[in-house]
Amino acid sequence: MKKLINGVDNVVDEMLRGMAAAxxxxxxxxxxxxxxxxxxxxxxxxxxxxxxxxxxHEPAHGGFVGKGMLDGAVAGAVxxxxxxxxxxxxxxxxxxxxxxxxxxxxxxxxxxxxxxxADMASDEDIEVDKxxxxxxxxxxxxxxxxxxxxxxxxxxVHKIAGAKAEEGASLAEVKAVAEKVIAxxxxxxxxxxxxxxxxxxxxxxxxxxxEVEIGIGIHGEPGTHKEKISTAAATVDQMxxxxxxxxxxxxxxxxxxxxxxxxxxxxxxxxxxxxxxSKILADKGIIVAxxxxxxxxxxxEMAGFSITLLKLDDELETLLNAPADTPAFTQF
Amino acid sequence: xxxxxxxxxxxxxxxxIENKEFLTELDREIGDxxxxxxxxxxxxxxxxxxxxxxxxxxxxxxxxxxxxxxxxGGASGxxxxxxxxxxxxxxxxxxxxxAEDGKEIFEAVIAGIQKRGxxxxxxxxxxxxxxxxxxxxxxxxxxxxxxxxxxGIMCVAAEDGVEFTKTIIATKGRASYLGERSIGHQDPGATxxxxxxxxxxxxxxx
Numbered sequence: 001m002k003k004l005i006n007g008v009d010n011v012v013d014e015m016l017r018g019m020a021a022a023x024x025x026x027x028x029x030x031x032x033x034x035x036x037x038x039x040x041x042x043x044x045x046x047x048x049x050x051x052x053x054x055x056x057h058e059p060a061h062g063g064f065v066g067k068g069m070l071d072g073a074v075a076g077a078v079x080x081x082x083x084x085x086x087x088x089x090x091x092x093x094x095x096x097x098x099x100x101x102x103x104x105x106x107x108x109x110x111x112x113x114x115x116x117x118a119d120m121a122s123d124e125d126i127e128v129d130k131x132x133x134x135x136x137x138x139x140x141x142x143x144x145x146x147x148x149x150x151x152x153x154x155x156x157v158h159k160i161a162g163a164k165a166e167e168g169a170s171l172a173e174v175k176a177v178a179e180k181v182i183a184x185x186x187x188x189x190x191x192x193x194x195x196x197x198x199x200x201x202x203x204x205x206x207x208x209x210x211e212v213e214i215g216i217g218i219h220g221e222p223g224t225h226k227e228k229i230s231t232a233a234a235t236v237d238q239m240x241x242x243x244x245x246x247x248x249x250x251x252x253x254x255x256x257x258x259x260x261x262x263x264x265x266x267x268x269x270x271x272x273x274x275x276x277x278s279k280i281l282a283d284k285g286i287i288v289a290x291x292x293x294x295x296x297x298x299x300x301e302m303a304g305f306s307i308t309l310l311k312l313d314d315e316l317e318t319l320l321n322a323p324a325d326t327p328a329f330t331q332f
Numbered sequence: 333x334x335x336x337x338x339x340x341x342x343x344x345x346x347x348x349i350e351n352k353e354f355l356t357e358l359d360r361e362i363g364d365x366x367x368x369x370x371x372x373x374x375x376x377x378x379x380x381x382x383x384x385x386x387x388x389x390x391x392x393x394x395x396x397x398x399x400x401x402x403x404x405g406g407a408s409g410x411x412x413x414x415x416x417x418x419x420x421x422x423x424x425x426x427x428x429x430x431a432e433d434g435k436e437i438f439e440a441v442i443a444g445i446q447k448r449g450x451x452x453x454x455x456x457x458x459x460x461x462x463x464x465x466x467x468x469x470x471x472x473x474x475x476x477x478x479x480x481x482x483x484g485i486m487c488v489a490a491e492d493g494v495e496f497t498k499t500i501i502a503t504k505g506r507a508s509y510l511g512e513r514s515i516g517h518q519d520p521g522a523t524x525x526x527x528x529x530x531x532x533x534x535x536x537x538x
Contacts (some may be wrong), residue, residue: 079365146504
């Protein structure tokens with residue numbers, strides 16, 4: 001294993017300290033915790049948004065703490081959901097009387113830990129609600145499984161619910177718009193090289209030189225199947241095909257697109273993939289109102305990417321285009 | 333001299349820590365390769381914070397649960413944390429346990445895990461070891477078998493449960509995303525639960 005670290009046990013702590021040192025104007029760390037909050041939190045007088053999960057997805061989630069997006073982000077160990085006490089600390093450090101919305105990615109551990117934190121906050125009479133993002137179409141949605149995973153589509157929830165909260169909306173209103181995003185967002189990912197959790201020391205799955213893993217999540221875990229590598233166009237065609245088969249996105253619909261790198265994919269390749277996405281959507285008469293290309297929800301040094309589509313109505317489009325100012329996402 | 337309950341938890345903790353790499357490897361095959369690492373981190377802290385001299389079984393189990401909850405993370409943290417806290421509730425104020433108490437602990441642990449994890453037997457989870465172990469243990473106790481023997485019978489059922497997890501598809505937890513690819517692999521949570529029960533058996537055997 002080759003990594004630029006000082007020891008496998010210090011990865012999360014030093015990453016957070018480095019982040020706080022880089023962006024003091026945006027974020028500060030709640031002392032004694034692995035929680036990043038907006039600098040000067042508690043002065044916001046609005047519904048607060050808390051998200052988080054295992055580390056290794058940077059810039060998610062700490063990079064999206066700031067005006068127009070999150071108020072607090074909780075970092076667990078690498079690829080391991082944070083514990084309830086840490087989530088509770090994030091709520092306590094930010095909530096200012098208007099309530100808190102927890103944005104949870106649909107993993108068994110994340111859901112359990114965040115729900116326990118919500119129970120702790122409710123016991124202290126803090127108003128807390130939650131939404132669970134489950135945008136990954138690689139996983140069949142069935143009552144017999146844990147349900148779909150939450151992956152890169154979560155960033156659109158941060159952005160749009162964050163903009164709504166910034167407008168001064170109530171907790172119920174912020175939750176409703178977050179649910180609307182969740183209902184209209186779908187993603188799918190693939191990997192061409194696996195990643196290695198520092199404390200494990202070896203990759204989460206193995207691939208031959210000419211093999212790729214389709215339908216990966218964001219934790220270095222294996223996907224739905226392996227196959228021989230093909231062109232970017234054919235790969236995008238397969239993945240986008242699965243998203244479009246959901247039947248949500250039709251001719252004349254407006255969408256936002258995210259082509260998200262998994263950590264070690266050159267931007268050039270992401271743009272090549274986006275070219276194919278834009279061609280296919282144009283062919284189908286689907287209107288692309290906004291495109292994000294870059295590393296938003298990564299999986300350490302995995303090479304690969306995910307595609308996310310979000311169907312927009314006027315409200316979602318306005319909120320998506322509203323200003324945001326965070327370490328990893330800024331628009332005016 | 334440390335208390336008996338401390339010694340028992342210490343044995344469980346050491347067994348989990350010894351099996352850190354084995355549990356992580358099992359999780360790498362069908363999950364996200366962190367089960368052993370997370371559990372070992374949790375029990376290292378448990379052994380640091382427990383009062384070695386306390387004979388209050390309920391208090392020590394509760395503290396174990398709280399510590400696991402705040403140190404383990406993932407799905408195992410809430411599940412094992414809940415299990416130990418529920419066991420602690422049953423044992424509140426007790427300084428020794430009967431075979432019958434063992435049954436009550438089992439029932440509280442299973443109810444706690446099911447409530448938190450919303451899982452049933454047959455979903456390739458820790459419950460596939462714990463529920464058969466409970467059933468075998470209870471039957472043995474009802475038939476007047478000694479506690480020591482009943483714990484032996486319990487572990488055989490738990491080990492069979494782990495074997496059974498190799499034959500089924502995961503429908504809960506991260507392994508569920510693999511669907512049929514999860515067949516052939518034993519469940520890491522069922523394995524760590526069995527390691528725990530074996531440590532209890534060995535502790536009572538002395």
